[in-house]
Amino acid sequence: xxxxxxxxxxxxxxxxxxxxxxxxxxxxxxxxxxxxxxxxxxxxxxxxxxxxxxxxxxxxxxxxxxxxxxxxxxxxxxxxxxxxxxxxxxxxxxxxxxxxxxxxxxxxxxxxxxxxxxxxxxxxxxxxxxxxxxxxxxxxxxxxxxxxxxxxxxxxxxxxxxxxxxxxxxxxxxxxxxxxxxxxxxxxxxxxxxxxxxxxxxxxxxxxxxxxxxxxxxxxxxxxxxxxxxxxxxxxxxxxxxxxxxxxxxxxxxxxxxxxxxxxxxxxxxxxxxxxxxxxxxxxxxxxxxxxxxxxxxxxxxxxxxxxxxxxxxxxxxxxxxxxxxxxxxxxxxxxxxxxxxxxxxxxxxxxxxxxxxxxxxxxxxxxxxxxxxxxxxxxxxxxxxxxxxxxxxxxxxxxxxxxxxxxxxxxxxxxxxxxxxxxxxxxxxxxxxxxxxxxxxxxxxxxxxxxxxxxxxxxxxxxxxxxxxxxxxxxxxxxxxxxxxxxxxxxxxxxxxxxxxxxxxxxxxxxxxxxxxxxxxxxxxxxxxxxxxxxxxxxxxxxxxxxxxxxxxxxxxxxxxxxxxxxxxxxxxxxxxxxxxxxxxxxxxxxxxxxxxxxxxxxxxxxxxxxxxxxxxxxxxxxxxxxxxxxxxxxxxxxxxxxxxxxxxxxxxxxxxxxxxxxxx
Amino acid sequence: xxxxxxxxxxxxxxxxxxxxxxxxxxxxxxxxxxxxxxxxxxxxxxxxxxxxxxxxxxxxxxxxxxxxxxxxxxxxxxxxxxxxxxxxxxxxxxxxxxxxxxxxxxxxxxxxxxxxxxxxxxxxxxxxxxxxxxxxxxxxxxxxxxxxxxxxxxxxxxxxxxxxxxxxxxxxxxxxxxxxxxxxxxxxxxxxxxxxxxxxxxxxxxxxxxxxxxxxxxxxxxxxxxxxxxxxxxxxxxxxxxxxxxxxxxxxxxxxxxxxxxxxxxx
Numbered sequence: 001x002x003x004x005x006x007x008x009x010x011x012x013x014x015x016x017x018x019x020x021x022x023x024x025x026x027x028x029x030x031x032x033x034x035x036x037x038x039x040x041x042x043x044x045x046x047x048x049x050x051x052x053x054x055x056x057x058x059x060x061x062x063x064x065x066x067x068x069x070x071x072x073x074x075x076x077x078x079x080x081x082x083x084x085x086x087x088x089x090x091x092x093x094x095x096x097x098x099x100x101x102x103x104x105x106x107x108x109x110x111x112x113x114x115x116x117x118x119x120x121x122x123x124x125x126x127x128x129x130x131x132x133x134x135x136x137x138x139x140x141x142x143x144x145x146x147x148x149x150x151x152x153x154x155x156x157x158x159x160x161x162x163x164x165x166x167x168x169x170x171x172x173x174x175x176x177x178x179x180x181x182x183x184x185x186x187x188x189x190x191x192x193x194x195x196x197x198x199x200x201x202x203x204x205x206x207x208x209x210x211x212x213x214x215x216x217x218x219x220x221x222x223x224x225x226x227x228x229x230x231x232x233x234x235x236x237x238x239x240x241x242x243x244x245x246x247x248x249x250x251x252x253x254x255x256x257x258x259x260x261x262x263x264x265x266x267x268x269x270x271x272x273x274x275x276x277x278x279x280x281x282x283x284x285x286x287x288x289x290x291x292x293x294x295x296x297x298x299x300x301x302x303x304x305x306x307x308x309x310x311x312x313x314x315x316x317x318x319x320x321x322x323x324x325x326x327x328x329x330x331x332x333x334x335x336x337x338x339x340x341x342x343x344x345x346x347x348x349x350x351x352x353x354x355x356x357x358x359x360x361x362x363x364x365x366x367x368x369x370x371x372x373x374x375x376x377x378x379x380x381x382x383x384x385x386x387x388x389x390x391x392x393x394x395x396x397x398x399x400x401x402x403x404x405x406x407x408x409x410x411x412x413x414x415x416x417x418x419x420x421x422x423x424x425x426x427x428x429x430x431x432x433x434x435x436x437x438x439x440x441x442x443x444x445x446x447x448x449x450x451x452x453x454x455x456x457x458x459x460x461x462x463x464x465x466x467x468x469x470x471x472x473x474x475x476x477x478x479x480x481x482x483x484x485x486x487x488x489x490x491x492x493x494x495x496x497x498x499x500x501x502x503x504x505x506x507x508x509x510x511x512x513x514x515x516x517x518x519x520x521x522x523x524x525x526x527x528x529x530x531x532x533x534x535x536x537x538x539x540x541x542x543x544x545x546x547x548x549x550x551x552x553x554x555x556x557x558x559x560x561x562x563x564x565x566x567x568x569x570x571x572x573x574x575x576x577x578x579x580x581x582x583x584x585x586x587x588x589x590x591x592x593x594x595x596x597x598x599x600x601x602x603x604x605x606x607x608x609x610x611x612x613x614x615x616x617x618x619x620x621x622x623x624x625x626x627x628x629x630x631x632x633x634x635x636x637x638x639x640x641x642x643x644x645x646x647x648x649x650x651x652x653x654x655x656x657x658x659x660x661x662x663x664x665x666x
Numbered sequence: 667x668x669x670x671x672x673x674x675x676x677x678x679x680x681x682x683x684x685x686x687x688x689x690x691x692x693x694x695x696x697x698x699x700x701x702x703x704x705x706x707x708x709x710x711x712x713x714x715x716x717x718x719x720x721x722x723x724x725x726x727x728x729x730x731x732x733x734x735x736x737x738x739x740x741x742x743x744x745x746x747x748x749x750x751x752x753x754x755x756x757x758x759x760x761x762x763x764x765x766x767x768x769x770x771x772x773x774x775x776x777x778x779x780x781x782x783x784x785x786x787x788x789x790x791x792x793x794x795x796x797x798x799x800x801x802x803x804x805x806x807x808x809x810x811x812x813x814x815x816x817x818x819x820x821x822x823x824x825x826x827x828x829x830x831x832x833x834x835x836x837x838x839x840x841x842x843x844x845x846x847x848x849x850x851x852x853x854x855x856x857x858x859x860x861x862x863x864x865x866x867x868x869x870x871x872x873x874x875x876x877x878x879x880x881x882x883x884x885x886x887x888x889x890x891x892x893x894x895x896x897x898x899x900x901x902x903x904x905x906x907x908x909x910x911x912x913x914x915x916x917x918x919x920x921x922x923x924x925x926x927x928x929x930x931x932x933x
Contacts, residue, residue: 508925588839588840591838591839591840591845593756593837593838593839594755594756595754595755595756596754596755597754597918597921598921600917600918600921600922601918601920601921601922622755640920640921642838642842642870643838643839643840643841643842643845644842644845653848653850654847654848657848657850658848661848
């Protein structure tokens with residue numbers, strides 16, 4: 001006979017307003033196997049928990065049902081209280097009479113009856129509960145950081161400075177990300193490269209960081225603390241260990257007219273190239289799609305001029321396998337493609353550029369050495385129209401969100417322009433100015449007041465070219481939607497920040513969830529902003545949503561702390577609510593017949609093969625076995641197993657059956 | 667016939683196989699399965715137009731497994747059964763010797779799964795036209811009519827489990843029906859118990875049925891059980907592009923996800 005304790009919580013008035021808690025405790029107290037039943041105002045409070053612990057000891061309870069809120073809320077609380085009173089925590093169950101009852105029904109006798117039913121079901125389940133022990137899994141104290149932008153750099157440095165090993169993977173030839181393309185940064189206007197490059201160098205030189213550039217994550221297997229990552233090191237077509245980074249090859253390469261991605265197409269680069277002068281590592285790669293040798297089969301000028309003979313035309317991609325304990329995703333963002341704005345002529349008119357291209361124009365290391373000159377004829381533009389919300393907040397175009405950084409960088413652009421072209425006139429078309437953040441509003445004010453930027457609240461309908469000028473048509477909605485037409489020399493679109501290309505495939509490779517815009521999804525929007533739903537994988541920076549630099553850095557440090565706290569223990573403890581394949585005496589060994597449908601259905605690759613051998617070492621039977629470290633207890637295998645050979649601890653077939661029957665056999 | 671007997675005798679003599687599963691004459695004019703382990707037993711093997719049973723089901727029987735390496739006289743359904751069993755890791759390449767009965771009365775040896783796959787790739791494995799008609803008739807019924815039809819059919823069921831015993835895909839040591847801790851499916855052969863059993867079996871065969879029809883052949887109460895599982899063949903083929911028993915390394919359509927899977931069945 002069980003000795004179960006039932007504890008009915010009032011949750012202040014959350015439950016007791018519609019459920020007669022005293023009655024629930026009294027009626028369920030009369031159930032067979034229930035030794036003790038009571039109700040209390042707040043079971044989760046300290047006195048409430050003490051009441052529970054005292055009752056366990058006094059009545060020698062061997063099972064506990066707490067009828068209160070959702071187990072998502074307080075199951076850990078009550079299981080811990082039970083453990084403190086000496087009862088196995090997995091002999092404690094919660095009956096949700098708040099979300100499932102009191103909150104959704106009016107005050108009525110039927111509501112109280114439903115609460116009694118819910119408690120009775122759990123009482124029957126607890127009778128079938130088994131004492132379970134937590135699972136311990138080892139931790140590999142190496143972190144993988146995917147992406148070498150400012151977020152990845154910050155996360156890598158923070159983790160490495162905690163004394164843990166970091167492997168950083170960057171798909172471009174250099175780390176630095178978008179921040180390395182920026183000229184100055186808001187709200188202080190300090191030089192982006194000046195604050196970024198020391199950190200890039202620090203990453204390269206840090207004894208705890210292994211850097212793989214021009215590399216991509218090929219696959220991720222395993223689980224928190226024990227991931228196995230395959231990294232594809234794309235062929236750079238040269239031996240990095242020999243190359244001195246002298247740059248002779250890049251100057252001699254005959255192929256010189258390849259649009260430079262780093263300069264947003266405003267400049268050119270050769271086929272063997274270093275993306276920018278401050279690149280880390282500062283060693284070139286051959287862009288095989290544009291290299292004459294790979295296209296036509298002859299050239300090899302770089303090989304001839306290389307003083308140390310580092311060029312390797314036959315070098316192949318290399319796949320390396322790295323064991324890691326945690327992963328930080330810092331893959332950043334991208335900006336909208338030109339075809340998104342046919343009405344703005346982006347991609348059609350040379351002088352309609354995006355914000356990143358303007359950053360390059362304003363940058364001292366850019367194609368114009370920091371002079372603002374328009375791409376079409378190299379003239380200094382006297383009127384520039386900046387268009388905020390180019391794509392963002394436009395449900396008609398499928399992007400409903402605010403890209404968040406555009407208001408600020410547009411104000412910055414207007415300022416930089418004015419600082420460089422004193423007689424120039426910047427116009428900004430905006431929907432709203434969103435400048436929430438330390439010193440942000442003051443910054444925008446400065447752009448408007450001190451730098452005399454003309455802010456026009458309204459949107460642009462069309463842009464077209466006429467006599468070498470760009471005619472910008474729009475409306476000023478603060479002047480009664482008065483039509484406005486500006487003859488501009490250049491237009492800069494603050495294009496919406498979107499998920500990086502390949503984000504969806506990467507999320508599927510890494511097994512994390514993503515939102516409809518393909519940005520990676522956090523586990524909880526408020527309380528778990530840097531965690532993903534996959535344990536051991538964290539988010540940093542703009543791969544999650546558009547973020548500015550301070551936010552990216554803060555998120556990266558947050559993710560780094562999560563990794564460091566994971567690595568602070570040599571073993572992880574986790575709930576044993578995992579699947580298990582049943583075992584029976586010989587000659588059956590198990591109900592499992594080894595069809596392994598469970599293996600293909602398991603989303604966590606948690607099913608392994610186990611061979612039963614006789615004493616001669618011959619295999620008699622092959623069974624499924626659950627890797628407890630990998631299993632997340634989702635139960636998909638249970639649903640698919642025809643012989644019911646797989647069961648889930650804590651939610652066993654028997655327990656579910658008992659619960660259903662408790663309701664049916666009322 | 668002598669070609670078959672000579673071949674099997676030779677296979678048994680040179681120990682290529684330990685037992686050959688074929689057909690022999692049973693009582694009256696009937697044909698039954700034969701398990702030839704000696705030349706004398708092999709001499710009794712027959713192959714006539716009545717030899718239509720899918721013998722692959724015997725490969726999974728505990729008693730047959732004990733006899734050693736099997737040879738099998740196979741028809742198309744048996745070949746597909748072997749492929750499906752292979753995809754479920756129940757038979758391994760090289761463990762079964764397959765002698766395939768051609769339509770012209772000659773026999774072809776299949777020594778590897780690859781050769782079986784190649785043959786099936788060029789063969790019509792569809793449902794027979796008379797069965798196709800019956801399915802069309804069922805599908806033309808209203809839901810209510812169909813429900814009544816099956817209830818009436820299941821009412822006849824005596825739960826002898828002959829369908830399960832005849833099915834090559836029902837190889838579990840312990841069927842869900844026999845699991846009694848807890849007893850989800852009632853043992854008794856009453857209306858609900860029968861319905862539960864047959865629906866469970868149909869669901870377990872979804873995407874696995876090789877349309878051999880042995881369940882219906884075996885049924886002493888003449889319930890057209892094959893229609894129940896056949897009806898699941900087309901939806902799975904149309905939705906996931908999968909046909910059971912065509913490839914030895916196939917993955918089960920219902921346990922795998924492909925990004926381009928149709929999801930129009932999700933309401």
